[in-house]
Amino acid sequence: MAEASASDAQREVQAELITRIAELEAARTRTGITQTSVAAATEDLRVQQERYRLGASTIVDLLTSQEALNQAEVDVVNADSTTSAPRRSSKR
Secondary structure, eight states, X not given: OHHHHHHHHHHHHHHHHHHHHHHHHHHHHHHHHHHHHHXXXXXXXXXXXXXXXXXXXXXXXXXXXXXXXXXXXXXXXHHHHHHHHHHHHTTO
8 A cells, every 4th residue: 555655656746747847848948939039029129210210110110119129028027937937836
């Protein structure tokens, strides 16, 4: 009975470990994607600023690009926090 219980506990720990590793890998992927989005939004804002300076774009276009960059930066922070969350919860 004790051996079966120990075996069950070991399987539960292994399953939990596999789940945590998968969660961490997914969070790292999300972080990479959001960092790429920030780079793209930064470049878009640079282009919109130049277009606005030349009169080829409106202030609304410029502000929309700035807002997209702001949101991309927020997304990075959120992704980073989910990357570190599994580490914190595993320290129980």
